[in-house]
Each structure stands twice: as structure tokens, then as C-alpha cells.
Amino acid sequence: MQTVIVPLTEKRNIAVYSVDDVEPYLERNKVLRGIGQKSDWGRHVASIPNIVMVQWLNEEWIRGNNIRYLSPEWDEIVAQKLRDPEYAYLRVDAPSHVVGYGS
Numbered sequence: 001m002q003t004v005i006v007p008l009t010e011k012r013n014i015a016v017y018s019v020d021d022v023e024p025y026l027e028r029n030k031v032l033r034g035i036g037q038k039s040d041w042g043r044h045v046a047s048i049p050n051i052v053m054v055q056w057l058n059e060e061w062i063r064g065n066n067i068r069y070l071s072p073e074w075d076e077i078v079a080q081k082l083r084d085p086e087y088a089y090l091r092v093d094a095p096s097h098v099v100g101y102g103s
Contacts, residue, residue, distance in 0.1 A: 032092035
């Protein structure tokens with residue numbers, strides 16, 4: 001992930017944005033979904049690109065939810081996102097076959 005700080009024309013103002021190539025993550029996720037996991041203990045659930053995590057964190061801050069990254073509250077938000085079918089492409093545990101997925 002690359003973060004860029006761009007000075008704006010106004011005095012003392014900047015814009016910050018991040019970019020990342022997520023294609024390797026997505027291709028790896030496709031491969032991992034096709035490989036069965038031997039047990040539920042230590043199950044690999046998802047591979048999430050850092051840029052997506054930053055986006056989710058920014059969305060929460062915009063909503064006024066000033067949570068900390070990797071806090072228990074953050075873990076719950078990530079779990080909620082991963083239950084959403086919109087983010088099924090990040091999961092590697094074949095979510096369509098997991099009992100209770102999407103509930």
C-alpha cells in the first residue's frame with residue numbers, strides 16, 4: 001500500500017490518499033477458497049487487503065465511530081463486514097457453504 005500526501009493550493013492544507021494493487025489478494029483468495037480446511041480450529045476466514053481495512057476504518061470515523069484499529073470494537077466491525085455477501089470475495093472459507101453465513 002502506498003500513501004501519498006498532496007499539498008493543496010490553500011495555505012497549510014493537504015490531501016492524503018492511499019493506493020494498492022489488490023489483484024494478488026483476490027487471486028490468492030480464489031485459490032484458498034478451493035482448498036478445504038481440515039478443521040475449524042484456527043480456520044483461515046479471510047485475506048483482506050490493507051487498503052480495504054483503511055477504507056473501512058475511514059468509513060467508521062466518518063460515521064462518528066472513533067474506534068481504534070485492532071480493538072475489540074474493530075474486530076466486531078470486520079466480522080460484520082465479512083458476514084455481508086458484498087464482501088464474500090475477501091473470504092477464503094467458502095462462505096456460501098458455511099452454516100449461518102449471511103445471518
